[in-house]
Amino acid sequence: MYKERLGITDIQIVSSNGKEAQQDAFHTHFHIMPRHEGDGQDIVWTPDPMMSAKNEELLARLNAI
Numbered sequence: 001m002y003k004e005r006l007g008i009t010d011i012q013i014v015s016s017n018g019k020e021a022q023q024d025a026f027h028t029h030f031h032i033m034p035r036h037e038g039d040g041q042d043i044v045w046t047p048d049p050m051m052s053a054k055n056e057e058l059l060a061r062l063n064a065i
Helices: 002-006 051-063
Strands: 011-014 031-034
Touching (some): 002 051
16 A cells, blocks of 8 residues: 555554653554665664644545545
């Protein structure tokens, strides 16, 4: 679905659960992050404030189908 509808070929699934995993509201969840060479992401979850708008755009595209 990611490749066909969004053109995303590589993803990383991250589960950040618990205090030492930088979680402050304790619950189980997973992040599915598009990845590409040179994207600057590292194993430490460092969210980009601009990603919220991008994620909303991608979600709208998925829901439109």
